[in-house]
Amino acid sequence: xxxxxxxxxxxxxxxxxxxxxxxxxxxxxxxxxxxxxxxxxxxxxxxxxxxxxxxxxxxxxxxxxxxxxxxxxxxxxxxxxxxxxxxxxxxxxxxxxxxxxxxxxxxxxxxxxxxxxxxxxxxxxxxxxxxxxxxxxxxxxxxxxxxxxxxxxxxxxxxxxxxxxxxxxxxxxxxxxxxxxxxxxxxxxxxxxxxxxxxxxxxxxxxxxxxxxxxxxxxxxxxxxxxxxxxxxxxxxxxxxxxxxxxxxxxxxxxxxxxxxxxxxxxxxxxxxxxxxx
Amino acid sequence: xxxxxxxxxxxxxxxxxxxxxxxxxxxxxxxxxxxxxxxxxxxxxxxxxxxxxxxxxxxxxxxxxxxxxxxxxxxxxxxxxxxxxxxxxxxxxxxxxxxxxxxxxxxxxxxxxxxxxxxxxxxxxx
Numbered sequence: 001x002x003x004x005x006x007x008x009x010x011x012x013x014x015x016x017x018x019x020x021x022x023x024x025x026x027x028x029x030x031x032x033x034x035x036x037x038x039x040x041x042x043x044x045x046x047x048x049x050x051x052x053x054x055x056x057x058x059x060x061x062x063x064x065x066x067x068x069x070x071x072x073x074x075x076x077x078x079x080x081x082x083x084x085x086x087x088x089x090x091x092x093x094x095x096x097x098x099x100x101x102x103x104x105x106x107x108x109x110x111x112x113x114x115x116x117x118x119x120x121x122x123x124x125x126x127x128x129x130x131x132x133x134x135x136x137x138x139x140x141x142x143x144x145x146x147x148x149x150x151x152x153x154x155x156x157x158x159x160x161x162x163x164x165x166x167x168x169x170x171x172x173x174x175x176x177x178x179x180x181x182x183x184x185x186x187x188x189x190x191x192x193x194x195x196x197x198x199x200x201x202x203x204x205x206x207x208x209x210x211x212x213x214x215x216x217x218x219x220x221x222x223x224x225x226x227x228x229x230x231x232x233x234x235x236x237x238x239x240x241x242x243x244x245x246x247x248x249x250x251x252x253x254x255x256x257x258x259x260x261x262x263x264x265x266x267x268x269x270x271x272x273x274x275x276x277x278x
Numbered sequence: 279x280x281x282x283x284x285x286x287x288x289x290x291x292x293x294x295x296x297x298x299x300x301x302x303x304x305x306x307x308x309x310x311x312x313x314x315x316x317x318x319x320x321x322x323x324x325x326x327x328x329x330x331x332x333x334x335x336x337x338x339x340x341x342x343x344x345x346x347x348x349x350x351x352x353x354x355x356x357x358x359x360x361x362x363x364x365x366x367x368x369x370x371x372x373x374x375x376x377x378x379x380x381x382x383x384x385x386x387x388x389x390x391x392x393x394x395x396x397x398x399x400x401x402x403x404x
Contacts, residue, residue: 187387189381189382190381195379199379202346205345
């Protein structure tokens, strides 16, 4: 029995190894896009930035009326004030980012070849605070979501441009995120892809499952369910709980690499965050 | 040492079952009522969001706001002439198809064996 298990495990390793060799991120991206293009032939590519509202006329009207008086507007204003308020040392967030932090979200997350890690926008915001002698903010909501919302707002219309440098560690980070996306987990034994790729557009009870293509465009997001703004990793945690899996922490390597994979898969879509969702 | 209490336990449960059977009235009507109630219990478990939550993915007669991820549950006797196969599918659908989105209700202990039995009885009436 033990021997059989070892053989099975070895075979499994060999398979994952060969997949990693066969499909490059570029090939994955092409396949991912064409999958959704075929699944939703009437939805133009850029429309995927609107999530379920790209594929469901009934809820779209309701969403558009919510967007007339956006529930995240106050957060963007608060985020702007926080972003511009100098730290105790006199510097501001602008000092930590390219172009003073304006209109740059499309480059996030990126792989930092110096540290060998994926850097998310929220990660960079807190790194900037720590570098300037301030305490880091909580990761999932509140001030960090406000600041991130403001930075997203200044990046609206910019096309997601996540790069995977030819560094084996970057490829490994991408592969980790990809494996997370396709791996089944939790008591309900479901992968991200089970719902958001293979069943995108289908209904789970009365709820429409959103296509994974475009998932990241509108974060941070105001969810009616939360009654507030939250980050992408907050949403990941909620999703994992729904399949009865103990969520990873926000900004854990697991969620950072998942964000890396998902963002890369949405390359070319225009950012439209912060957004409003159910 | 460990086997002995086990045997005792089994023996006592057998006795308990035998005892309760002896007490049961075996008239036809009562047996039918018993069956109906098992089916109803199965239906309640199937519709309960915290239990089977079958409506999340399957249309079922009498259920509201059903999902459409899986096929509608109709003509189940025709689709599963062997009731055991239906039970096996609910217990662990990944054995027939490792990629299925259907949760392995028995394998992952989402439902107890008894709960699965009741749900099978209900589903088999559809």
